Amino acid sequence: MSLTALIVHRDDNVANLIGAGKKGQSVVCATEGASQQLAIRLLEDVPANHKFAVRDIKAGDAIIKYGLNIGRASCDIRKGQYVHVHNIESNRGRGDLSGKRRAAGSSLSRRKTSAKSKTAR
Amino acid sequence: MRDYFYGYPRPDGQAGIRNYVLMLSGTLYANPTCERVAYMVQNTLAIVHPLGRCQIAPDLAQTKRTLVGHGLNPNAGAVIVVDHFKEQGCTADEIAHEIARSGKPVEVVNIRREGGAVNALARALRAAVEFQRRISGQQRERVPLSKLIYGINCGTSDVTSGLSANRCVGWVADRIVEAGGRALVAETTEMMGGEALIRAKAKTPEIARKILDMIDRMEQSILACGVDMRGSQPTGDNIAGGLSTIEEKAIGAMQKWGTKTIVGAVGYAEPIGPEPGVWVMDTPGHGGESITGICAAGAQVMSFATGGGHTINHPLMITMRLTGNRESWKKMGDTMEVDVSDMFRGTSLDKAGERLFNEVLDICNGKMTKAEAMREFNGFAINRCGPSV
CATH class of the missing domain: 3.40.50 (Rossmann fold)
Incomplete structure (x- = not known):
């Protein structure tokens, strides 16, 4: 029996599996609000409900879910590969990154003026 | 309804x-x-x-x-x-x-x-x-739903949360706001990445600015610690549940806000205004501190959506908990009131949302949560903004 997965928004490049998946299994991906379905073969095991790529994604590319940017790829990810903390990272709250790299992140650049302020409140 | x-x-x-x-x-x-x-x-x-x-x-x-x-x-x-x-x-x-x-x-x-x-x-x-x-002799009286402040929160979220339980909470918030009531959301850390939604839904640019400034202050306080907050936000249980980044967690969390207009924002534990709609409070993601701030603003009842299962509840603000994760419902069912995991097996948002709405109203009318029945109270925690001296 084939697995099913949910793509929340048509712009998304990841889907959430419904249930758990094994490498080689075929997944039917339904996009919310759209009738067409997409069939994808898993290249790796995917734990219950976790994400996998529905398109090839290049290192540094935005990961899109809900039609919005939820982070960036830390390496190339192929369609059907498991997507989680091992291959994507956050753009936000990254005190570990240098100031230069932080300022370069698109979502953070507008914050440069207030970046000197210490703790909140 | x-x-x-x-x-x-x-x-x-x-x-x-x-x-x-x-x-x-x-x-x-x-x-x-x-x-x-x-x-x-x-x-x-x-x-x-x-x-x-x-x-x-x-x-x-x-x-x-x-x-x-x-x-x-x-x-x-x-x-x-x-x-x-x-x-x-x-x-x-x-x-x-x-x-x-x-x-x-x-x-x-x-x-x-x-x-x-x-x-x-x-x-x-x-x-x-x-x-x-x-x-104790006072009788309950019929009062309009417009008197309700519906507290909204989530914790131990996983990938099912943003796709099911949080959406149900948003659906109920919509119905309460349509009846002239107020929905009160919080958890500023869990708005990082959802700025576009805030800009789109705030009644005025000033309200949007106030919330974006709250998020900015929270993020600056995190950056000042010099670490990647991953592990703290998203938490270890979020990551085990498939949430990879704070942005993914935040956008999923904000499904709880429903579709109605954001009419105002307040600081921690501050009272909210009388206008019906969605109100936003500046609180950390810490569950106890967040729900305590919401109770202080006058919310009588709260829906707390969880993925992995959660024992949290507030003693005074009656807290009903729900999950869209069938496994969690089986494992942690005595800490939750509503299971909406059937949304992954074809149940519509309208149907699941109505089930939650009915439970919220029954609880308002006196039906006990499991935590009330057990007197299992754990969610009172006051947020600090300074050191002990």
């Missing part, structure tokens, strides 16, 4: 869904008095905490505001404030004075003034018994 519930009208126009005598501790050292009386007297709740002393002024003001907010919450029919000597800026007299403006019965017990712990206990016990005699 019901547009009313049966509650306890209060002199200040609010309506409670419970009718507790509240034992409100002003300071750490008054906690045992409050706990003992709550143990001895039926339908009496203790609110206890480690604060109220040696806090710098803004932090102490936040503690006091939180305590006053709990006294003012309409689920308290009468309040007894206990302190041990004199907590400058947060005395029981000062707390009680602000609560008394609501018109509900308020009493103060000061341990030193009473001549020690034994006398103070006797006095507080007598006051609680008298208050029960005064308020």
